[in-house]
Amino acid sequence: SLTLLTWPSLADVVARWREEGHVAVWLRVPILQSRFAAVAAAQGFAFHHAERDSSTLTLWLGEGPSRLPGYATHQLGVAGAVLDESTGKVLVVQDRNKTINAWKFPGGLSNPGEDIGDTAVREVFEETGIKSEFKSILSIRQQHRHPGAFGKSDMYIICRLEPSSFSIRFCQQECLRCEWMDLQELARTKDATPITSNVAKLLLYGYREGFDKIDLTMREFPAIYTGLFYKLYHRELPESYRNMT
Amino acid sequence: SLTLLTWPSLADVVARWREEGHVAVWLRVPILQSRFAAVAAAQGFAFHHAERDSSTLTLWLGEGPSRLPGYATHQLGVAGAVLDESTGKVLVVQDRNKTINAWKFPGGLSNPGEDIGDTAVREVFEETGIKSEFKSILSIRQQHRHPGAFGKSDMYIICRLEPSSFSIRFCQQECLRCEWMDLQELARTKDATPITSNVAKLLLYGYREGFDKIDLTMREFPAIYTGLFYKLYHRELPESYRNMT
Numbered sequence: 001s002l003t004l005l006t007w008p009s010l011a012d013v014v015a016r017w018r019e020e021g022h023v024a025v026w027l028r029v030p031i032l033q034s035r036f037a038a039v040a041a042a043q044g045f046a047f048h049h050a051e052r053d054s055s056t057l058t059l060w061l062g063e064g065p066s067r068l069p070g071y072a073t074h075q076l077g078v079a080g081a082v083l084d085e086s087t088g089k090v091l092v093v094q095d096r097n098k099t100i101n102a103w104k105f106p107g108g109l110s111n112p113g114e115d116i117g118d119t120a121v122r123e124v125f126e127e128t129g130i131k132s133e134f135k136s137i138l139s140i141r142q143q144h145r146h147p148g149a150f151g152k153s154d155m156y157i158i159c160r161l162e163p164s165s166f167s168i169r170f171c172q173q174e175c176l177r178c179e180w181m182d183l184q185e186l187a188r189t190k191d192a193t194p195i196t197s198n199v200a201k202l203l204l205y206g207y208r209e210g211f212d213k214i215d216l217t218m219r220e221f222p223a224i225y226t227g228l229f230y231k232l233y234h235r236e237l238p239e240s241y242r243n244m245t
Numbered sequence: 246s247l248t249l250l251t252w253p254s255l256a257d258v259v260a261r262w263r264e265e266g267h268v269a270v271w272l273r274v275p276i277l278q279s280r281f282a283a284v285a286a287a288q289g290f291a292f293h294h295a296e297r298d299s300s301t302l303t304l305w306l307g308e309g310p311s312r313l314p315g316y317a318t319h320q321l322g323v324a325g326a327v328l329d330e331s332t333g334k335v336l337v338v339q340d341r342n343k344t345i346n347a348w349k350f351p352g353g354l355s356n357p358g359e360d361i362g363d364t365a366v367r368e369v370f371e372e373t374g375i376k377s378e379f380k381s382i383l384s385i386r387q388q389h390r391h392p393g394a395f396g397k398s399d400m401y402i403i404c405r406l407e408p409s410s411f412s413i414r415f416c417q418q419e420c421l422r423c424e425w426m427d428l429q430e431l432a433r434t435k436d437a438t439p440i441t442s443n444v445a446k447l448l449l450y451g452y453r454e455g456f457d458k459i460d461l462t463m464r465e466f467p468a469i470y471t472g473l474f475y476k477l478y479h480r481e482l483p484e485s486y487r488n489m490t
Binding site: 046075233237 | 276277278279280281282283286287291292293294295296297298299301314315316317318319320321355356357358360382383384385386387388389390393395396397398400433439440443444446447449450459460461464466467468473476477478479480482483486487489490
């Protein structure tokens with residue numbers, strides 16, 4: 001048809017956009033039409049990201065290097081240090097299929113849209129059968145080129161959790177061992193990963209001298225643009241500072 | 246040629262892999278061969294991720310829902326609260342092109358592979374011309390379905406920085422205003438975003454009563470599998486606990 005005959009080629013369209021001073025082109029391609037991604041690539045487009053049934057490509061037309069925002073750069077792992085304050089014991093696991101059998105806190109990758117504390121509570125329950133409640137964030141680790149993160153970075157957060165059940169029924173697929181271990185023993189043993197050993201010492205310090213010494217607690221705030229709420233974690237702020245105006 | 250004639254179709258190969266008990270197939274497709282992504286999609290493959298010049302597709306063949314690991318879920322933004330301890334003033338900016346002119350700490354998205362503190366120092370310099378040094382992490386915010394994160398989540402960290410230069414030369418493209426503001430005034434003003442106001446109060450508490458009250462400090466540890474080092478942030482741990490064996 002006439003429409004098809006006069007439909008300009010992608011090269012022509014890009015040339016016109018460049019003349020008109022546009023700085024960037026975004027192109028969304030449904031997966032079943034992916035041959036268009038190859039056509040666009042021949043014009044200089046590259047993948048920005050892809051998820052499920054579509055890919056998004058970009059072409060930078062502005063001066064200098066691209067100033068387009070990148071895509072998500074981090075996966076988030078969350079572990080739970082579940083401390084039974086009445087006995088001074090903490091919940092630890094050993095992963096299956098590792099070359100080194102080291103004790104660590106149960107945890108795993110957060111699901112899309114899942115809050116930090118919810119990931120910790122869910123992963124602890126899935127791995128150990130223990131129910132618990134989020135109390136605070138204890139530590140944050142950032143690691144780049146993380147194995148298994150597809151070239152991306154890893155953020156790993158350890159939370160302090162309070163148990164509400166105590167009978168272990170651990171996941172045999174994921175864990176080799178799971179037990180309630182004396183916190184002081186965990187802080188001292190050589191059979192723990194360096195980060196576990198370090199956070200065990202931190203937790204012991206808090207257990208003995210007050211959790212306010214080690215906790216990042218959570219407060220909720222309204223987000224100004226979206227109308228949603230967000231969670232902010234930081235050291236406890238005294239009342240007198242919180243209410244100052 | 247004979248090779249091409251006897252080359253099995255993707256459907257046949259997938260059927261055989263399923264029979265042989267494989268639980269998943271990963272497929273990497275160069276962008277210029279993207280028509281194969283459409284062919285694979287017709288067999289049930291979906292995008293796992295794509296970056297620059299290739300896409301990666303997956304097909305789950307195991308029982309139940311896919312247990313394949315997802316791709317990066319978070320972008321990371323980092324801001325710097327640069328406090329001049331000799332004057333009690335802190336560096337603040339107002340963004341250009343916002344509906345509300347609120348004071349905030351300079352900051353921006355981390356580059357791939359960039360450490361938290363390095364992002365804060367770089368962004369502060371790019372936006373304000375001020376040179377500074379990383380001291381600690383003050384707060385962490387997690388926000389889902391963040392505007393501008395392509396449906397992904399946002400992690401936003403505010404760091405405490407110490408200035409080593411003091412003459413502002415701010416980026417006119419990004420900032421409307423930039424100034425050294427009295428920290429107490431920032432903690433009290435209504436013209437600041439809620440998170441800025443809250444972290445200003447926290448910083449004022451630390452400035453008056455000791456930064457050890459508010460800081461998450463950094464320690465470096467060896468990563469057991471990669472041989473690289475990673476940075477761990479948590480509350481300062483007394484020497485007696487750090488060295489316990």
